[in-house]
Amino acid sequence: MKWMNGFLVLAVGMAVGLGSTGCGGSDDDGDSDPLVGTWEAVSLNGQPIPEGMSVVMTFHDDGTAEATTIIGGQVESYAAVWSTSDGILTVTSPTETDTIPYTISGDTLTILDDGDTVVLNRQ
16 A cells, blocks of 8 residues: 555656656657657556556657646646656756656656656557
């Protein structure tokens, strides 16, 4: 049950982070960043996301993004802009800049955030 509380905090943190402002999402050669698309969280630290909880993130090629979290029926949505460089997702808010390491393998996105590992699948 402890991991569920951790996920609640992480999910809200991820969504809030994406609700901040950052920079565009295309790489230097004009090709689309592989992060572009819609991703849904499927596990936290190797444990499946429980029913009734959901984190869905959509990264657009123009550098904008949306994140929606559903926890216990409560829906929160956020809009953002984002950038990536060398496996780091950077999100900047008016008061701070967050950098989040990530990897993409096929249709699986893995985010490493404050010692937690979140796995998301492309939708």
